[in-house]
Amino acid sequence: MREITYRQALNEALAEELERDPNVFLMGEEVAEYQGAYKVSAGLLQRFGPRRIIDTPISENGFAGLGIGASMVGLRPIIEFMTFSFSLVAFDQVVNNAPNMFMMSGGQFNIPITFRGPNGPAHQLGATHSHATENFYASVPGLKVCTPATPRDAKGLLKTAVRDDNPVLVLEAELLYSSKGMVEPPDDELLIPLGKAEVKREGSDVTVVCYAQTVPIALKVAAQLEEEDISAEVVDLRSIKPLDERKIFDSIAKTHRVVIVEQDHPFCGVGAEICYRIQKDIFDELDAPILRVSQEDVPMPYNEHLEHAVLPNAEKLTAAIKRVCYA
């Protein structure tokens, strides 16, 4: 194992998959000559050439659709959105074409495409650039959605996504690109299956379900609460769809209390689905109502203090945990 950044981990995953399979290509805005808006694709043009690392004009609908068409005849495109906030321009392609093709062609055309890029609020980017899109996309049958929080998960999930025969969205955490973590050396093939959550910290009093940018918040809060004798178990979903409800249920069976901390909006958010499943299947395990910490239900303000007030954060999570623990 060695320590690398989330950005480097993604770069390694791309390079390894491009190396492994000649049908894989990377396409998006600024991915080639500019080396990636967030430098995730740095060096790839030099290594793989312009045939496989392809700059596009600012035409998300166009190049997302191009990727889907190419995957109908067996190529395996990796389409980068400079941010998933811009994927909304290509919503029709991602929602109406990619996941529908397999069903509406009676099983003739699966779409082995990966859409990837940063997702979720970053810092003071305002309303248009701060979307957390996971709940939009997870609601669409035919799509798979993963949300890595660590360099290791980023690498392993992206590689799995590229090899999946269906459309997969890899929603990278914009704020975590420079974060570091331990990852196996490049010689060890690292594939992390979609739909498998991971306990990032063991605990016995309360389960904290989190993903992407809320994982570091959960870990920080869990460490702080240890000093107050509250033992929080941190379950990182890693994939939103498929959802690893088994791992969530197993943890709750141990702690009997749960807080879900999500980076999207509360109405029809990821946590709403998880709440439903918990009460439906393991109602009797609960010793307290389920609480959710999410964004406030408002468009993202630019002002830093107001943005902080909108986002899920350590203070809100701490308060929610204490409430379910009656502490």
Place this chain on the structure above:
Amino acid sequence: MQSVEQRDEVEMLSLMLLIRRFEERASQQYQAQKIGGFCHLYIGQEAVVTGAVAAVRPDDYIITAYRDHGHALARGTSANACMAELFGKETGCSRGLGGSMHFFDKRHHFYGGHAIVAAHVPLGVGLAFAIKYRNQDRVTLCFFGDGAINQGSFHEALNLAALYRLPIIFICENNLFAMGTSVKRSTSLKQIVDRAEGYDIPGEIVDGMNFREVRDKVAEVAESIRKESHPAFLEVRTYRYRGHSMSDPASYRTKEELEKYRLDDPIIRLRAQLTREGKLTNEQFDQLDKDAKETVLAAVKFAEESPELPVEKLHDYVYFNGAKS
């Protein structure tokens, strides 16, 4: 494989007849409520797809919008599979899961059947991208209607195709109406082909009621593309005799206008050309028409007797797990 010039025109005429009779029967079956959803008929436009298909190879890629029955039939999908799809049956070309607007036939390199206006134009560009990526000797034919040319995805797709010099022929089937809105009321340009100029894509206007003109023009353009990859644009002027869909009485146009185009019918026109040249007798034509009607009637019977996909298989078509049935 036969070369373009050698593809038998009589065979192509019989294909146009098959499309015409298929659509007439589909209309009747729709009214009898055997067919659900939306159903857009191709009657009047037969020479466009027939001419285009006659000009390219069976393994060239073809993709179109929702008025797609004729494209599947022209490509070689059986009338049985097409009718069964309309009936929602498992034997349909999309197993009854796509319906009228979503015909697909992988074996015949027919990539749909797409029902969001112009959303498939980027897909067509993707097919062409794959051809160039693999350095293949292929061309993509991407059909769409005049209604598609004002969508953003259309413009993005044309720019990408021109930028990457992809082997694709954009074929605009200009039937003068986007649903009930005439081109005059939808498009700022005097002629649609000028859209191509905006992307430095060579474009031409073609008489879509004339099978030979469509075939020869598509053949010429395809040959040029095979020599050196580039996109091209054809505005093919045609006319649909029926409404936009089965529910549309087409009251936005006059009887006189319709009659004018009926007199220029693509089937009558090719028949007259062949008859004049001594290549087709009236008896032969009648036989072709009779054969087409019989094929379509048999297709209705086939569709009626075919099974539906059982509900237990509903979830088999959401994610592909490596083993196609």
